[in-house]
Amino acid sequence: MRGKVIKYGDNVSTDAIIAGKYTKTLKVQDLADHAMEDLDPDFHEKVKTRRIIAAGTYFGCGSSREQAPTALKAAGIECILAKEFARIFYRNAINVGLCVAQCDTSRIGEEDEIEFSPGDRCVKNHTTKEEIPVAKMPEIMVDILAAGGVVPYYRSRQE
């Protein structure tokens, strides 16, 4: 995938991604509507033209709510790059089929043009003409992501 970047800092919590008060819904669109609202009121405007998040350390910290990656994916985010992810968020993102990759995002700026697909060893920054190496993901995670998440992965194993 190729697209432009929305840049965030360190320690973006799952409470900031989707507040606890909105987690009761089973409707994915409701989650998308409230994504990032405490952190970035302009998120929905940005996501119209930018589909990749580049963040700092400890992205997705806090609550294990899977609605966090679900909300971002439903809002239109296709890929999240971060220096470090909180463990449960990372696992949840893959389980809902949202592409995540750990890499040094300090060389990625707001609105940079990025290219990355699951399995790539590097993130290409077309704006700075740089290639940024990506941390290796356990094979089982690559398989789950390729299947589109843990549910389709489980179904494919049943067959």
Next chain:
Amino acid sequence: MGMGKTFAEKILSRKAGREVRAGDIVVVSPDYCISHENSASICTTFSSLTDRVWDPSKIVITLDHTVPAPAPEYANGHAVIRRFAKEQGLCHFYDLNCHGGICHQIICQEGYSAPGRLIVGADSHTCTAGALGAFATGIGRSEMASVWACGEIWLKVPETIRVYVTGRLKPGVCAKDFILYLAGLLGAGGAGYKCLEFDGPGIGRMTVADRMTLCNMGIEMDAKAAVCRPDEKTEKYLQEAGASDYTAIWADEDAVYKRTLEIDLADIVPAVAKPSRVDNYAPAREVQGEEIDQAFIGACTNGRIEDLRAAAAVLAGRQVAVRTIIMPASCKVLEQALAEGLIQTFVAAGCTVMPPGCGPCVGASGGVLGDGECCISTSNRNFVGRMGSRRSRVYLASPITVAASALEGEISCWESEEQNGTEDF
């Protein structure tokens, strides 16, 4: 260099049926699965996978996040779970008429967690159960649906940070102060993908309740699991909880650790985590006088009988200056608090006593904060918007510091010679 194994390596080797080390991937079957209101969503996903759970005796569900239901959507979610539990013949469903409480309290109190057991929970604070020597870790809801279906989960064997604790807490200092200090020291992501192993005479002196407070906040440093070495206190607790048929496991003497920390409890002082990060540590003295609008005593961090006793000792015969919410972690804790006269003490002091549950900690029911308000809380998270308005602020502290602050309407340290934290001797 040692050749021994950490707790995480040993338990996951046993569960996987082969010798594994940190970094290896294992596929294992949990002894118990925990979930709460999010079970409604798990049920829906589960139903798209298969029609029978792998083992109805291994699934524990409590209603705790939004009880009693504060809005129809929540009531509808509860109904979905109730129906599912009945259809599947789940043996351990804690509905509101079943003497339940917060899932992390129930999993310990009712004998599900025990040394050497593997527990997965669809809640980040699942690590609390490590206080009894289990390997307990949080996962997401889709993954829980797949575990319900197939009884298996893949896990990467984590590296371990050993926290060796010596000494004794000073009067008025609690296990919470210690874990806030550790969060400040390691940083919010400081134990990322790792297991925190608590050991040493300082841990041995702590109650099981205190150990639950420590392990509960393991996730605030992003630990995959947190565990305390089981001992005779663990055995006694488990006997009362009715747990049997478990085999304890602990790290080898020559285990290989990523890092080892040594902390003397005598160095710990009453502390807070300032808004809006859990690792924003400060001695309580430094923020003394900060005005508050609400005090909250409860949550899976500090809603146990020992915590309520410590708070009641501070509040007895006095009046709170701001609204103060008390929420026992379970029906059993509430019963004990009633029997000991603690509830009467709280009500007489002007507190609002709420039924067992998560309450305002997750910002979804009773006691949320308005714009510009400040709360001091015994809970475990103070992220922006966590307890209500995005313009509210939360300080985290021990039950003693929260109670002392409630009396003054501003952050205060409790000074008393006879106060001994929640440590027992």
